[in-house]
Amino acid sequence: xxxxxxxxxxxxxxxxxxxxxxxxxxxxxxxxxxxxxxxxxxxxxxxxxxxxxxxxxxxxxxxxxxxxxxxxxxxxxxxxxxxxxxxxxxxxxxxxxxxxxxxxxxxxxxxxxxxxxxxxxxxxxx
Amino acid sequence: xxxxxxxxxxxxxxxxxxxxxxxxxxxxxxxxxxxxxxxxxxxxxxxxxxxxxxxxxxxxxxxxxxxxxxxxxxxxxxxxxxxxxxxxxxxxxxxxxxxxxxxxxxxxxxxxxxxxxxxxxxxxxxxxxxxxxxxxxxxxxxxxxxxxxxxxxxxxxxxxxxxxxxxxxxxxxxxxxxxxxxxxxxxxxxxxxxxxxxxxxxxxxxxxxxxxxxxxxxxxxxxxxxxxxxxxxxxxxxxxxxxxxxxxxxxxxxxxxxxxxxxxxxxxxxxxxxxxxxxxxxxxxxxxxxxxxxxxxxxxxxxx
Ligand code: FES
Ligand SMILES: [Fe+2]
Numbered sequence: 318x319x320x321x322x323x324x325x326x327x328x329x330x331x332x333x334x335x336x337x338x339x340x341x342x343x344x345x346x347x348x349x350x351x352x353x354x355x356x357x358x359x360x361x362x363x364x365x366x367x368x369x370x371x372x373x374x375x376x377x378x379x380x381x382x383x384x385x386x387x388x389x390x391x392x393x394x395x396x397x398x399x400x401x402x403x404x405x406x407x408x409x410x411x412x413x414x415x416x417x418x419x420x421x422x423x424x425x426x427x428x429x430x431x432x433x434x435x436x437x438x439x440x441x442x443x
Numbered sequence: 444x445x446x447x448x449x450x451x452x453x454x455x456x457x458x459x460x461x462x463x464x465x466x467x468x469x470x471x472x473x474x475x476x477x478x479x480x481x482x483x484x485x486x487x488x489x490x491x492x493x494x495x496x497x498x499x500x501x502x503x504x505x506x507x508x509x510x511x512x513x514x515x516x517x518x519x520x521x522x523x524x525x526x527x528x529x530x531x532x533x534x535x536x537x538x539x540x541x542x543x544x545x546x547x548x549x550x551x552x553x554x555x556x557x558x559x560x561x562x563x564x565x566x567x568x569x570x571x572x573x574x575x576x577x578x579x580x581x582x583x584x585x586x587x588x589x590x591x592x593x594x595x596x597x598x599x600x601x602x603x604x605x606x607x608x609x610x611x612x613x614x615x616x617x618x619x620x621x622x623x624x625x626x627x628x629x630x631x632x633x634x635x636x637x638x639x640x641x642x643x644x645x646x647x648x649x650x651x652x653x654x655x656x657x658x659x660x661x662x663x664x665x666x667x668x669x670x671x672x673x674x675x676x677x678x679x680x681x682x683x684x685x686x687x688x689x690x691x692x693x694x695x696x697x698x699x700x701x702x703x704x705x706x707x708x709x710x711x712x713x714x715x716x717x718x719x720x721x722x723x724x725x726x727x728x729x730x731x732x733x734x735x736x737x738x739x740x741x742x743x744x745x746x747x
Contacts, residue, residue, distance in 0.1 A: 352745030354678040356457060357502040357701015360745055375457045377501040377700075379747075 318429070319398035324366055324405045331425035337373065338363070338393040338404065346418030347411040356380060356395040365391040368402030446520075446610045446635045449642065450510035450562065451539075452592060452655040453496035454702050454747075455503055461699035462497050469675045470657065470704075471585035475565060476540055483540065486657065487578050488569070488587035491562035492541035495589060502700045503747040504652040506555035507592065507642075508542065509610070514560045521546050523609045536561075551605055552596030553650035583675070584668045586657035590707050591640050593654050595647025595746055600628035602644040607633075615639055615713045616688045616720040618727060629724065632689060639689045639710035651746040654695060656705035665692045668706045672696050680741055685733040688722060702747045 321330040321338055332341040339351060339361060352360035356372075359380045372395045381392060391404060413419065456462035463482060466472045472484035475493050480500060483493035491510070498505055511517060521531045524546075531548045534557060543561030550556055568578040577585075596602045606612040612633040619626040632640040645653060659665055665683045672679050672694065680703060682694035691710040698704055722730040728737035 350740055352680075352741045353697040353701030353703065353747070355697050355699055355701035357697070357747045358741075358745040360741070377455070377457060377503070379501060379503060380701075 318425075319368075320401045320429075321398060322401070322403040323411055324403050326410055328411060329426065331422055331429060332398060335373070335397055338370070338391065338396045338398065338402075340394075342393075342411060344418060345422035346413055346415035348414040349406055349409060349411050351394060354394045356392060359392070361393045363391050363393050363404045363406050365389045365396075366403045366405055368398060369400045370396040370398045370402055373397050445512040445516065446509050446558070446612070446641075447512050448510055448635075448638070449507055449589060449591060450491060450559065451494050451496055451508035452589060453498065453505040453508070454652065454655070455501040455505060456497050456499055456698065456700040456702070457502060458699060459497065459499040462499075465675075465677070465698050466495060466497065467582065469583045469671060469677060471582040473568070478540065485565065486586050486588045487581065488567050489589070490564050490566050492565055493562075496539075502702055504554060504594070504650075506547075506557055508539070508545075508557045508559060510562065511558055511560050514544075517544070517546055517558060517560060520558050520609060524548050527605060527608055529605075529609075534559075550596075551598070551601050552594060552644065554594055554596075584657075584659075584664075584671055584706065586659065586706065588658045590656045590658040591638070591642060592652070592656065593643040593645060595649070595651045595653055596644050597646070597649050599631055599644045599646050603628055603631040603633065606642065606644075611635060612641070613715050614719055615717070616722065618688075618722045618724065618730065621723060622721060629727075634713050637712045637714065639691065639713050645743075647743065647746065652702065653746055654703035654705045656693075656707040659692075659706045659708040661708050662692050665694055665706055665708050669694045680745070681732060681735070681739055684735065687726075687730040687733040688720070700747075703745065 319332050321341055330341045330345045352358035356374055356376055374395050472486055475485050476483040482497045484495040485493050524531050529548045531546050534545045534547045536543045541563035542559050545557055545559030547557045569575050612635050614631045614633050616632045618630040619628055630645040632643045634641045669683045678697045680695035685692050689710045692708045694706050696704055
């Protein structure tokens with residue numbers, strides 16, 4: 318599953334299938350400036366420094382203008398990474414508001430590492 | 444001359460299927476019509492054909508409709524708006540399904556208003572003959588009616604004057620920079636009758652929607668609405684809480700396209716001769732969210 322790396326602080330969030338950047342960050346216990354969580358208010362924009370994502374809903378032109386659709390702007394509540402991505406927040410750092418949830422992300426990290434270290438062979442199952 | 448109420452709020456939604464699920468199944472509105480990319484709804488205690496229009500494509504406000512008491516009010520409002528320097532066009536019956544002739548103009552805040560006198564009367568869900576207190580098979584929150592809206596404007600003072608001059612509204616409460624006579628208006632709550640507000644205007648960008656609100660009866664209904672929002676994964680912005688301004692009980696939440704909605708209960712009776720309440724910025728947190736006593740990040744920045 319794709320990961321989201323936060324630049325420059327380096328947190329790495331492990332996403333579920335089809336999960337948005339915002340959902341992944343909140344599910345890992347982090348918070349940052351968001352508003353409607355439904356793609357309408359444009360407050361949750363971050364910058365994507367590397368990697369690919371797509372939007373899981375149509376985004377209004379009033380929320381993302383033409384340039385922002387190609388310049389790395391990432392409307393985080395609707396953006397679903399298709400590869401590992403690195404994002405940078407605009408003018409703030411993520412805040413860890415629920416440390417218990419970080420343990421879940423830690424487990425996901427360990428599982429992903431174990432999977433990567435497994436000897437090549439028949440496809441490993443979940 | 445009388446504007447009776449905000450007759451309809453017409454908003455854009457990015458995904459009609461999700462929006463219909465929210466407005467019909469969570470809010471409990473009744474679909475009365477659909478054509479092309481638009482869906483029309485009324486609430487159970489409303490009699491006119493529709494009070495909410497959803498249009499697929501984008502987010503934010505398309506327009507508000509205002510219903511007047513007499514057809515002659517249309518001419519009067521046209522005259523007053525023109526005198527204020529606003530260009531008024533005539534709209535004819537059927538331009539909006541089931542809505543009669545009227546006028547249309549863009550306010551100094553760049554919001555589109557339509558004013559009309561006739562709408563097809565469908566009737567409330569309880570009827571008029573020995574009516575029961577409420578329909579017994581309400582869905583979700585089961586809101587009875589559209590109530591009011593809050594829009595943003597670069598110059599709320601200008602909108603206060605505009606609504607006074609053109610709609611004969613009066614302010615019930617205001618936020619001002621100070622109590623001095625040269626104070627600037629930061630926000631104004633305006634109405635034509637005893638309803639505490641029909642339209643509020645907050646300083647911010649022109650043409651934007653802060654929220655539109657549905658009416659509820661009391662605290663218990665507001666709390667139950669919030670419970671249903673959790674069950675239906677509706678993002679809650681704030682609440683249940685009270686507004687210091689208007690004294691209304693409230694939940695702010697978002698529809699599936701990110702338009703802010705509100706459920707609003709209470710609010711005291713407004714009268715033209717009641718001295719206006721004035722809030723100053725030092726107490727604005729308490730004025731908006733009476734319990735948290737501070738504004739959240741979203742209040743001034745999250746708009747559609
Ligand atoms: S939080 Fe409103 S667009 Fe993402
Ligand atoms: Fe409101």
